[in-house]
Amino acid sequence: MRYNERNLAICRRLIEQQLGWGNPLTWQNQDYEMLGQRIFERTKVSLSVSTLKRVWGKVRYENMPNATTLNTLAVFAGYENWRDFKMKNPAGSDLPPDERTSVETPPGPSLHRDPGISVAPSSPESFRALAGRGVSPAKNRFKSYFLAGAGAVVIFLILFLVYWKSSSKNENVSPADFSFSSQPLAKGIPNSVIFNYDALAAGEDSVFIQQSWDVRRRTAVPKDRHEHLSIYYRPGFFKAKLLIGDRVVKEHDLLVPSGGWLALVERDHIPVYFPAKELIRNGVLSLPLPAIKEKNIPLQPEPPVVSYYYVRDMDGLKNDGFTFEIQLKSDFKQGSAICQSSRVTILYEEGMISIPLSIPGCVADLGLFAGSTMIKGSEADLSAFGCDMQHWVTLACRVRDKKLVIHVNGKKAFEGAFNDPPAAIVGIQYNFAGTGSVNYARFSRIDGTAVFSEAF
Template identity: 40%
Template sequence: MHSEDDNLQQCRSLIEEKLGWGAGQQWQNGDFEALSERIFAETGVSLSVSTLKRIWGKVRYDSAPTATTLNTLAQFVGYQNWRSFRQPAPAVHTVEPVRSAPEPPVRVAPNRLPASRWPWVIGLLFVAGLVGIWAFQNRVKPLEYGAISFSSRPVTRGLPNTVLFDYDAGDSNADSVFIQQSWNPKLRFRVEKGGHHYASTYYYPGYFRAKLVMNDSIVKEHDLYITTDGWLGTINYDSIPVYFPHQQIYRHKTVALTEADLSGQGINLQQTVPSVSLHYVQPLGDVSGRNFVFETELKSTFNRNEAVCQQTGIMLLCSNGMHFIPLSVKGCVGQLTLSFAGTSVSGKTNDLSGFGVDFSDWVRMRCEVKDKRVTVLVNGQRAYEGPVDGNPGKIVGVRYYFQGTGAIKSARISDGKTRTVLL
């Protein structure tokens, strides 16, 4: 029987094999940031960088991982939950046959059924034949449906937010009906075929594609946009985040999360450094993720303990993907990973030294995508230029990541026709 440590080691090995990034002991902070994003995209649960580092032994932590953490890791490698992951495979025993001298054959008279049992046998064969005919006729039942409806609406503005799904799947021969929150089939929930309403709670803002599924077929889908009420700050816990509304984080013409904000939530930054985010998810018109200019000024404001690299990230959320631009102190640029419309650029195999900065002053970043190419300037100097092949859709918001605390001084986006000032 495997111990819990053995199970966790096996789960880590499966994740490393799935990602193909090499041994987890060699991962840097940027790898854990990327893993956190992958897990959130596939499971809908946000595991913080600090939590993932504890799982891989990068940060000392005496307590065992929470049930939410273990269930999420198990789901990421294809299991329903941690219990099913821990379930041992049934043992297969083989017995070496005992060899002995051959014995002379023994003639055995045929074993005939008594005449009284023949009716029972004939009856069983008849029932088995009927079952076989029924199974053959019903082995493939094409899905048929008539008037089907599917819509949704958030009940409020801001986060957390409950989304009410309205559906009508009664005019169909479907055996089962599901509502899927996004592209991820693991976020699929069975609903009553004869029902009409289903409620689901969303804890992070974003752009989702909700689907109505009958049996295994997607029959209707629509966009679902969970927005913020102005700027929103979060401490990114594994399950439910801590929220800081716009009026609390907007100060002196900047948006910031401070050490006082975190200590007010009982966080001792000498013991742990959480991942925090500043979100602005609002309609920005029809600005395409393939043709825009984004400019911002930001600052990481915490650099002690495990935040010595001051890993910072800017994610431009799009309706069908995202762009991700990281920053850090100069000595940690080898840990960074860029991502544009699904194409990643690793600091381990590319020169990303231009994304190393001094956070003692405001950092200016400019990102322009045009004619399938991206150019990123950091403090007026070209840090990266390369191709953008995918189509991420229109830009729907922006999210900043910081280790511990951080601040934003300005943020604006334009496409040559319209210009929107976020801050």
């Protein structure tokens, strides 16, 4: 196993320990969907199910993941970025014991040897070649082990000293010596946001502004200036950060509105956008298949994920007392989109309620996010979320007195505790495998007062 593969294996193991979902060899498609949702919630970066399956070896793939994927996984695991993860987990570090048996050999047709392992001679000729140099195979292996071990110790000490020096350099920085604020410049997406900052007290340390959890959106800024502009490609609620070196000294909430209804096809960084005029026809919100094909977006073998967003301040409506109703259906049932998987997500500050739907035969793959609680279709009865997705499905969600109740087509599908702290609701998001339609959507307070209503 090469060093980068060893680092990736350690990162996978850390994520598996955080999730507590058991042996990844038993994970199903729904687990990767839920992992993708969790990663997006924390990092605001969308990693596809196929990407995650490649990372975990469910799909044969010879190459290492790209920099975007590695950075995102590292942030989700609790690090600043992939470089920070590698510094704190040197290449010579051992894998956890149970990881060695499950991921030591990378997927794919080619196997890579660990640089620290000597391979015994495979033929009499190679054995004699070693003997002819006056070095026995056993001594040669001992020498290789010794040199590899000594090299790993030296690398570890160098990385530790570099990290210690960079960390101690800004440990005495006081957040009170800095200021940081922001203001979106537009009403839609993409949206440039102007950040105002004062970082003169940084001294010799570098100054960075980071849009959110996504470390790819971290930018070095001059400490003697006071303005910086940055682009947001998706709407939502973010935690913008001002960093001195590797330390966050200021952060604040930032709501980037969608500017009305927004439709896009998800991509790892910049999504594919569709104009509003293509979305609403005959009283229905829908992105037609011809519009997707015109953008040269393939529908097979893996269908695209179409997302509709509506993000704005909801007039003080909070997640601890509300009712939400919607009517929707799937418009694509070809090839690998046979399950017609769809998802309705209620967005609030630093959290979400995310409700899945599919045809009845695929409910074992569903995953419900009831705030900070996750319910898996393979471990609980989510059969009520299985519907005829080619016809309109009516979904109702209510939170009251710390209890979440969800109805599907007039029947109770779920009831459970909702213990997330009170937070402002900031919008809604719909996801469809392929594409789908929405007939109406509305938010109201517990007393029935309408806050948002859209019948298109």
